[in-house]
Amino acid sequence: MTEETRRRLTREETREQTRQRLIESARRQVAARGFNGASVRDIAEGAGYSQGAFYSNFDSKEALLLEVLKLYKLEEAGRINSIIEAAGDDLTAALDGLDARAERLAAGTEHAVVSAELQLHAVRNSEFGRAYWLLMEEQRALYAEFARRLFALSNVPPPAALEDLAGGLMSLGRGAILDSAIHKGAGVNLMSNILRALLHQPR
Structure with a gap:
């Protein structure tokens, strides 16, 4: 060199x-x-x-904050992928791992608040909103693939299009984590319970 x-x-x-x-x-x-x-x-x-x-x-504050959002979403998708991969064919282990991850997310408030701020700015600023939506679409595609893998392990057919299920769970997750930021522990198990119900895997 x-x-x-x-x-x-x-x-x-x-x-x-x-x-x-x-x-x-x-x-x-x-x-x-x-x-x-x-x-x-x-x-x-x-x-x-x-x-x-x-x-x-x-170039701007908006450009930086889109990068903040993009990096966080990629990091979180990587963690979820690792949980599912580590579980192998054991659906219970995968769901338990996802539960533990949800609890860790709910323990912190910073990302929940930042996500809410960016979502509100996306509503108020159409240019930012378009870029924000593209990132959400990319995340939805990743989460749809995670859902496909979980349903394959459960041998239960998805009750709706995987992209729709992924989008719904993402929205629930954002709301639940924000609720937990307001009142500790609130909504922590909401997304997990719904996912388990869809997969016919009660606690």
Whole structure:
């Protein structure tokens, strides 16, 4: 590896570190101040950078927050995939793993608040709303595949189109986690109980 290559990698790594710090700061600021209350300056300063550093990495606050949402959805889909894969042919183990994951999600409030803020902004801003909806469509496709795998393990036919079931469970999940942020423990088992009922797998 040449010295020039090492310098280039270092610059790339530094840029990625800056982006990650801005993403983490955006989560904190939006959770604490709301979408409109969290300014670019707040986000940049919260990450330890100037506004110039912000704009060298993201075109706008909306672009950054779409990245926040995208990364979270991909991370969560990866965790769910790992739970289902680890369970193998054991549907009970898969559902127990998903229950445990839901409880961990409900224990934190930051993502629930940020998700609600972004959803509201998507309603109020049509351009942001279109980009937001595309991300939700991608997530719906991933969750439809998870549902297909679970129904295959249960030997129960899906009662509706998998994409519709996935969309419904996603909406329930968002609401349940937000309820839990308002009142600890509220709605934690809602999505799990409905999924188990659909799969004919009571607790």
